[in-house]
Amino acid sequence: MKTTFKQEVVYQLLHWLEGNIHTPLSINDFVEKSGYSKWHLQRIFKEVTGQKLASYCRQRRLTSSAFMLRLFDKQIDSVGSEHGFSSHNVYHKTFKRHFNVTPAQYRDALHWSCKGLCPPINLTTQPVPEGRLVELDAMTLRGRVTDYAFTQDTICHFCWDKREALWRQRLAEAAAHPGALYGLSNVIKGGPRADDCATLQYLACFHPDAGGTETPLVEIAVEKQTYLHFSFNGEAQQFADFIKLIYEHALPTAGAVRRDGYDIERIDPQRFSASRSGRIDYYVPVLV
Structure with missing residues (x-):
């Protein structure tokens, strides 16, 4: 229009x-x-x-x-x-x-209430993602940890390209082709350099039955809990805005309380390719 x-x-x-x-x-x-x-x-x-x-x-x-x-x-x-x-x-x-x-x-x-946050007026062409409450069963995942230190100006730089490199590295280590690849992310305050304000901890992982003996790997036990589930199905360059819209619009509009813990990305290895597009189920832990 x-x-x-x-x-x-x-x-x-x-x-x-x-x-x-x-x-x-x-x-x-x-x-x-x-x-x-x-x-x-x-x-x-x-x-x-x-x-x-x-x-x-x-x-x-x-x-x-x-x-x-x-x-x-x-x-x-x-x-x-x-x-x-x-x-x-x-x-x-x-x-x-x-x-x-x-x-x-x-x-x-401990938990982050998004009530009272004022979303910026959406000037992108992307619609605000719609979330629905789901409960994920407990699961154990094994993966490799990557720490990305960022400032206010570089918070959006850890997007599709950096994630995809970690996804492909992790898939190459698997003894058997996994049905799903997971990305776990959480923010930790502070960083290794004086001008770093925070560190994004990211784990590319899958279920232990996919095998692989590479080290160092960490094992993460994810408890059964409630999440807001969002679906991404689009181009690589849209993924950073997708996450931004979740935190700036969807969570405040829902009046959600983000539970302490990891956001979970469930990536279909068959659906991301050289075309730089893919399908990702994105889960934000919430209190209900």
Whole structure:
């Protein structure tokens, strides 16, 4: 569908906001960026998005700070100031009023409640994945661990290409062709270098009966529990956005509480190929 000039202006501002979410921004900054008067800008933003500009910006800053608290090893005051809050008290009070817990309580909770997170307006052509509750039986998997240290700017770089290299390496080690290959991922705060904020731990693995004697391998016992199940069936370049849409849109919209543990990818070895496409069942552990 062809966008109108007003929509194009608003979409450009939304892109600009997401790219500057860690910069203190005021309505005047948007006015200067757009070239519209304050009154006219706020009117067309509401017309196009259905939301008030100031309220949307505040909720997106709070949401971005919440993600940073959960994923990265950073001081609370630093997170608040990076998102434009003028003092510890202002950030603390605003955060608690919105999420009903303090920033410290939110950061330190064992499980991650996605309630109150404000999804960014979806500017991609991909629809938001729809999840359904399923229960996976307990299973034991054997795999190889890869640690990927990342910062705020490189969080999306561990996508299809890096995963596929690990999948193919693991398949080459199997004595028997496995019916399914699994990818387990979880984020650990901190990293080996001073500027690393977090580490993504990824395991490419399958059931022990697939054999293979290569070392070092680790054995993971996955308990029987409930997951939100999402299905990916598309091109390689869409996979990073698929995961991003799950965490930024699907989980907050569902008001889900992500359980501590691994996300599970179930990959059909027959369905990913040199064509750089494939089918993946993606499971996020949740509390119900």
